[in-house]
Amino acid sequence: MAISFVLEKFEGPLDLLLHLIEKNKVDIYDIPIVEITRQYLDYVNGMEKEDLNIVSDFLVMAATLLDIKSRMLLPVEADEGGEEEDPRAELVARLLEYKRYKAMARELMDMELVAQGLLFKKPTIPREVAKYEPPVDLDKLLDGLTLANLQRIFESVVKRQQDKVDPIRSNFGTIKKEPVSLEARILDVMDFARRKRKFSFRQMLERQGDKVETVITFLAVLELMKIGKITLTQEHTFDDMDIEILEEEGQETELQLDLDGLEG
Numbered sequence: 001m002a003i004s005f006v007l008e009k010f011e012g013p014l015d016l017l018l019h020l021i022e023k024n025k026v027d028i029y030d031i032p033i034v035e036i037t038r039q040y041l042d043y044v045n046g047m048e049k050e051d052l053n054i055v056s057d058f059l060v061m062a063a064t065l066l067d068i069k070s071r072m073l074l075p076v077e078a079d080e081g082g083e084e085e086d087p088r089a090e091l092v093a094r095l096l097e098y099k100r101y102k103a104m105a106r107e108l109m110d111m112e113l114v115a116q117g118l119l120f121k122k123p124t125i126p127r128e129v130a131k132y133e134p135p136v137d138l139d140k141l142l143d144g145l146t147l148a149n150l151q152r153i154f155e156s157v158v159k160r161q162q163d164k165v166d167p168i169r170s171n172f173g174t175i176k177k178e179p180v181s182l183e184a185r186i187l188d189v190m191d192f193a194r195r196k197r198k199f200s201f202r203q204m205l206e207r208q209g210d211k212v213e214t215v216i217t218f219l220a221v222l223e224l225m226k227i228g229k230i231t232l233t234q235e236h237t238f239d240d241m242d243i244e245i246l247e248e249e250g251q252e253t254e255l256q257l258d259l260d261g262l263e264g
Contacts, residue, residue: 013061014098016043021095028095031088033072037065064091136228136246149237154218156238157205161214180213183257186220193230193245194252201232201241229255 010016020039021028044062047055071087086092180188192204201221205214221243224230234241247253 013058014095015102016040016058017061017091018095018099018102028099029092031092033065033069033088037062037069040065145232145234149234150222152237153201153234153241157201157214157218158211160202161205161211180216182216182219182223185213185216186223186255186257189217189220190224190229190255193224193243194247197249198242198244201243204243223257227255227257 010019017036017040020036021031024032024035024039026032026036041062044055044058047058068087068091076084189204193199196203205217221230221232225232229246231244231246232241233244
């Protein structure tokens with residue numbers, strides 16, 4: 001009695017063979033080739049109205065099954081190692097490989113079905129949060145600057161100030177003004193930076209008086225760099241330093257200074 005099948009449920013001849021093996025509950029390593037071939041040919045005989053491109057693949061497999069069937073009727077041959085060759089071995093290997101791929105395809109399909117149940121919401125970030133900028137990365141801001149470089153710059157600035165001193169007039173008595181605090185000098189440098197936007201360190205020192213004011217101005221620059229208000233660049237050692245304010249024009253904010261340990 002012929003067995004009826006629905007062509008659409010098989011993706012190819014290997015799919016049909018795997019179905020027949022599972023339907024008959026036989027061991028894939030010990031396929032009853034006679035019975036499986038008979039059932040397979042019953043199915044192929046019912047494919048007269050199908051597309052020739054589809055039928056041709058099934059006919060090739062039918063010829064393979066008939067070849068295996070005929071070889072199993074002949075005396076068993078041994079390979080070079082003395083082991084008996086099983087005519088079904090190559091077919092079994094192809095079926096096992098196809099079965100693995102089919103299992104992986106089924107697993108991927110299940111994952112796709114699970115993924116269809118996931119919903120994603122576009123982010124709705126408040127305007128204030130969207131404008132937030134992370135704190136200044138001091139390592140990035142001071143990239144290329146070392147304490148040794150800063151010391152050489154400082155010594156170069158001090159030397160320039162010393163070269164300006166008149167050896168005769170320097171002995172004259174002077175009326176000294178009250179020393180400027182570091183906080184006041186920071187505010188003064190920040191005000192200068194907001195007006196100039198971009199300037200050199202030497203240009204700013206033209207307004208300074210004695211060595212003490214120069215030192216305080218240098219500390220004020222370092223403090224403003226630390227809190228992320230200005231940036232400092234220098235192309236070569238002992239060159240002048242270019243300073244640029246990081247605040248957007250018209251968006252000045254109050255300075256948050258913590259000078260404990262710097263003054264005194």
